Amino acid sequence: MADINEWVKEEWKQTTTARERIKEVLVETTEYMSAAGIAERALTSEPTTRKYLEELVDDGFGVTAQDGRTTTYKRHEGRLIDERIEELRTTCTQQELIDGIRGMKETLEAFRETYDADGPEEAVMELAAGDEGWADIGRWRGTRRNLAIAQAALQVDEAHRLAEA
Template sequence: MPDESSSPDGPTEFPTDEELPDEPVTVADIDPFAVDGDTYEDVDDFAAAEWKSETTADERIRTVSNETTTPKSAGDLADVALVSETKARATLDKLAEEGIVRSHQTDSGTLYDRDPEWHLLKQIRKLAGSETLVDQIQRVKQELAEYRATYDTTDPEELLISDAKLTQAELDDVSHWRTAERELSHLRAAYRLKEAKEQTLSLTEPGEGRTGSRTTPPAGNQSSLQ
């Protein structure tokens, strides 16, 4: 039997004054996505709880160790990764065996940080998969050419050892110049890695008309990337 208190056009009965709340209802009172503020003391606690619920302990330790550039104890890394010190040490020792992190024996115990060589190779592999690798190389080369033209030198270090007193803007240029040179070195390494992969595929993949020849850009284009 249909409810007599309702109709297709809405309810036919409404609450009385006694049934209404003393305070007016706001959007926050009926928001189904509202977060209970008493559960977490601050935003950091909420973010930490969410990170912990969405990742495994191993994943968090890997993330933290990947950002660790100065040696830290397992306890320090455990606090950041939201795991026990025992769990952190076991995973870090495993990562050290894999060459992902380095372990340092000190008088106060074992310290860990990311392995710089492994981190660099990871960056290069990522760059090698970029579809804009050649464009990035050309962009950085143009930036370096502008620095050389502006300061009439091929080396930023020459500016630092010169007798001229450098302004803050010029010191900033030296810093950016160094960064660009390092970036170009990484991009070139990535290009060579990508080229080697393409050569390997051209020699191993079956196909009609394949003779094992290289599938690299023309010599003119290749030299411009060096």
């Protein structure tokens, strides 16, 4: 199995640039990570990684935080949300967005009724370790986030239509 992993890594190195690999690792990074950690995953040197991370942060793909004297990096969630809004706006019809929004609102109402709670934060107070409801909490949060993104896509689409009129 190690041979296959090494072969895949080598192929990735040969078919991509260092900047492409660093960007790929960065946009998948949900927790802050050091440049050394990103360099290891991107199969690049630390100086090269630092150089491209600075560019990627400047381009809006990542954000930084300080951990003592170490700068750490992770993806820029706002940019991903903006990209998802634009993707929905350009690939879905207005009616598809409306139908999706209605369905998500119904799902959220079902969660509220099932758990007799206004939101997942309130519902977790009633769950014990091992309860089956924990999976619903994740779906509840995801549905709420997706609803906000779909509503934003609908509003942005409306703004574009009005601007074009």
